[in-house]
Amino acid sequence: MGATPLVEMIDIEKHFGGIRAVDHVSIDLFPGEVVGLLGHNGAGKSCLMKMLAGAMTPNGGEIRVDGKPVAFGEPNDARAKGIETIFQTLALADHLDAPANLFLGRELTTRFGNLDEAAMMDAARDVLSRLNPNFKNLRDPVSSLSGGQRQVIAIGRAIYFDTKILIMDEPTAALGPSETAMVADLIRQLREEGIGIFLVSHDMHDVFDLCDRVVVMNKGRVVGSNRIDEVTKDDVLSLIIKGELPMDWQPRNLEVTR
Amino acid sequence: MADIGKPAAFDGIGRVRFGAGSLQRLSALLTLFALVIGFGLASSAFLSVNNGLTILLQTSVIGILGIGMTMVIITGGIDLSVGSVLALAGVISGFAVKAGLPVFPAMTLGMLAGAACGLFNGFVITRMRIPPFVATLGMMLIARGLALQLTGATPVSGLGRSFGMLGNGALFRVVEMQQSGFPRVIFPGIPYPAILLAVVAVLIAYILRxxxxxxxxxxxxxxxxxxxxxxxxxxxxKLYAYTMSGALAGIAGNVLMSRLVTAQPSEGVMYELDAIAAAVIGGASLSGGVGGVGGTLIGAFIIGILRNGLNMSGVSAFIQQIVIGFVVIGAVWIDQIRNRPS
Incomplete structure (x- = not known):
């Protein structure tokens, strides 16, 4: 791919006290590409993604969006560049209802600066019913909703706005089979639209099903970055667990053509 | 303009956003009615217009403090400094009048002093990462100490009639001169503090919703x-919420000192507890995210009516404290039941 990457994270560092959570990591993402980010718990995936989302500031390194260096002081800075995130924790305010959560931090207002509840409700009904046609109880506080519905709100929030880069941190963790399939369809659809997606996941099946590339992290470092057709599930497991590919590894796709 | 005139949407918001606290607010409202009926039966004077207006007057200070407290409690914090800030703000208003300022700018200065205390609270909490309980406990001592130091612990008096207007005046007061030459009050009027409370309540409810x-x-x-x-x-x-709480404490200080026509540096001790009690009785949750102006008003009136009714029934001030203590525990108990996973 000769085009400019949507995102380049170059030589990113993050440490907490003496612990290096992210250790000189470089990673990139192209338009219409889904990159799977894998690794143990605590390998630094979420931390790396939080820095891209503006929720955490790196100690070193550079982030470029569309080739231009950026600095994110807070999540809204990243959002302004079209970077949306579905956090693992979903980041929902439990006492508020679905529209309030969908627009949290960027509420629609009338020209007098009042909250435009009607417009937010219409938009919420729109986007949420597209993701889940059975989503009707929009006025209930989200604490009373099911895990799937909560996830749908978090996803809806990330795709409603003018999204160019989508970070999905374990987007299917709380979902049943049909909802997981819906998320997979959604990812394919967004990829068609040219959106770049980072998919943080533990689900090997999802990763091989959806991703164009896998990046594996181990102890804060990138230990593998491969096109999906170059590796098998066993290879990726080896990267995750041992931090390296099997001894006699060769790109699998070459093997086949040979 | 269409946004304002949509009752359906507005009702929905009210129902949903405060749905979690509605059970408690309902029980608080029922308690309020039970109190009014109970005290009304116990004493005929309780249900008179005069006494109703007295209750309005007495409750306005706690109501204004409680509304500011509600904003802070909804953010998940607490403001223990409002009683002291009230005193400091009143003292500063008093000094400003003494220094020759007209009453309105002087009281504005007092309110701004309150806001400054709140801003300081917010700064300590958000920048220095000190828990709200500790930060505002500190401000409670600082503001009280300042008020006492500035005045040498003596009341600032001789503030003139106009300083007493806010606290003692009333709207639509009707007075008739009798033939004997003594005035007869036909309608005592709506006390200014009650009007101020209503204005504050509407404004803050609008901001919150x-x-x-x-x-x-x-x-x-x-x-x-x-x-x-x-x-x-x-x-x-958070900075906004604490600043508003401080500013409202400043307004409450002006009301209270104006009622006394004296700036008393030792006024308002333990008022923060009444304010917290009003918010909590009204359905605000100390763990944050829940609460509202309407509920807090009900809570403030429950406390006000309890005090007033027990007074009229000749119950001692000490017993009153015991009763209100139990009411607060009962209210928080309901809060606990509500937050228990069902």
Missing amino acids: RRRIGRHIYATGSNEEAARLSGVRTDHT
Whole structure:
């Protein structure tokens, strides 16, 4: 791919006290590409993604969006560049209802600066019913909703706005089979639209099903970055667990053509 | 304009956003009615117009403090300094009048002093990461100490009739001169403090329900990390809530000192507890995210009516404290039941 990457994270560092959570990591993402980010718990995936989302500031390194260096002081800075995130924790305010959560931090207002509840409700009904046609109880506080519905709100929030880069941190963790399939369809659809997606996941099946590339992290470092057709599930497991590919590894796709 | 005139949407918001506290608010409202009926049966004077207006007057200070407290409690915090800030603000208003300022700018200065104390609270909490309980406990001592030091612990008196207007005046007061030459009060009028309370209540309810900052106050208290990740500036939001609480404490200080026509540096001790009690009785949750102006008003009136009714029934001030103590525990107990996973 000769085009400019949507995102380049170059030589990113993050440490907490003496612990290096992210250790000189470089990673990139192209338009219409889904990159799977894998690794143990605590390998630094979420931390790396939080820095891209503006929720955490790196100690070193550079982030470029569309080739231009950026600095994110807070999540809204990243959002302004079209970077949306579905956090693992979903980041929902439990006492508020679905529209309030969908627009949290960027509420629609009338020209007098009042909250435009009607417009937010219409938009919420729109986007949420597209993701889940059975989503009707929009006025209930989200604490009373099911895990799937909560996830749908978090996803809806990330795709409603003018999204160019989508970070999905374990987007299917709380979902049943049909909802997981819906998320997979959604990812394919967004990829068609040219959106770049980072998919943080533990689900090997999802990763091989959806991703164009896998990046594996181990102890804060990138230990593998491969096109999906170059590796098998066993290879990726080896990267995750041992931090390296099997001894006699060769790109699998070459093997086949040979 | 269409947004304002949509009753359906507005009703829905009211029902949903405060749905979690509605059970408690209902029980609080029932308690309020039971109190009125009970005290009414016990004493015929209780249900008179005069006494009703007295209750309005007595409750306005706690009501204004409680509304500011509610904003802070919804963010998941607490403001223990309002009683002391009230005294400091009143003292500063008093000094400003003594220095020759007209009453209105002088009282504005007092209110701004209160706001400054609140801003300091917010600064300590958000920048220095000190828990609200400790930060405002510190301000409680600082503001009280300042008020006492500035005045040498003596009341500032001789403030003139106009200083007493806010606290003692009333709207629509009808007085008739009798033939004997003594005035007869036909209608005592609506006390200015009660009108001020109503204005404050409407304004803050509007901010909490209809403005972005209000939405952010609820979100911050509901889940601070989620709010931050969603792009809410939680620090600004908290700073705003504490500053408003301080400013409202300043207004309450003006009302109270004006009623006494003296700036008393030792006034308002333990008022923060009444304010917290009003908010909690009215359905605000100390764990944040829940509460509202309407509930707090009900809570303030429950306390006010309890005090007034027990007074009229000749119950000693000490017994009153015991009763109100039990009411607060009962209210928090209901809060606990509500938050228990069902």
